[in-house]
Amino acid sequence: MPTIVTLTPNTTLDHTVIIPSFVHLKTIRSTGSFFSMGGKPTDASFILGTLGIPSLALGCAAGAIGRKVEDLLHERGVTTDFIEVNGETRINTIIVCEDVIGQTTLTVNTLDVLPEHVEALKRRYAEALEDASVVVMGGTLPRGVTPEFYAECIEMARARHVPTVYDAAEPNLSIGLAACPTYIKPNEAELGQLMGQTIESFEEAFAAGRQILEQYGTAPIITLGPQGALAVLPDRAYRIPPLPVEVVSAGGAGDAVLAGITASLHRGQPIEDGLRLGFAAAAATCLLPGTADVRAADVERLLPQVALIPYPG
């Protein structure tokens, strides 16, 4: 049975720290803190695993934090086979202030990847492609990996007729996109940077999405946070309104969309099924504080509420 493969060059553990209020130059005592999965493709693996869908997570990891990321994935039934590199898997810190809505993320870059690690990862990936149903890749890159790595991995998948779901910000997004992945999932800011203009309406998002589709044959699933999303497919498009959920933390909501699309590609279902699952899972991640944390029961309950409204209508 072919497997879902996720590829995360820059593995990450998220550390969420909740504080009453931010004050400069003072010791701030947290009122709560916890670790959760981070890194877009590993988030997708984590969510798929929570929904009972197995996957193989590849990428670069190192040190005790690398082991912790593996443990979290194993707990959800994900198989991992990371290349052990130098340095340490990252810990990104997410600061949640109780007196403001939203969150602040501090990111670090602590993995050190040598040319032989990149070669080992490409070999492991090529092997996995022989039995892959779909590949999810993306996120930032550690020192020692250039954006061309993504273009090469997308091309390798296409050569084997394996669909790809790619999610990255600039400069990685445009370099990977040039290799024509099957889907990309930019949010509003990522799409704006790619197009060199701010995206301020569904009309602008749609125009940008059509341009990407015509130029690369890649279907963009554009997520617009609390505004919902726009899926621009080869011969149709859908507006997907957000679900009315009590948002605790939207971190990883986009990665839930990756998980949904991936599940439908893996099962050979219409992409509409993947969009429904993905946006139900996205709403479910909003209900829990941890990045990429969902309850399967919430996803199931929210699934019938997801509407795909033909766009422009």
Ligand SMILES: Nc1ncnc2c1ncn2[C@@H]1O[C@H](COP(=O)(O)OP(=O)(O)OP(=O)(O)O)[C@@H](O)[C@H]1O
């Ligand atoms: N505040 C919110 N209220 C309701 N739904 C939301 C909210 N934020 C996100 N969502 C849902 O999740 C989807 C994906 O969110 P978003 O556009 O924030 O992705 P993202 O920026 O890629 O997130 P991340 O990178 O943290 O995973 C949205 O299209 C929407 O359906």
Ligand SMILES: [Mg+2]
């Ligand atoms: Mg995202």
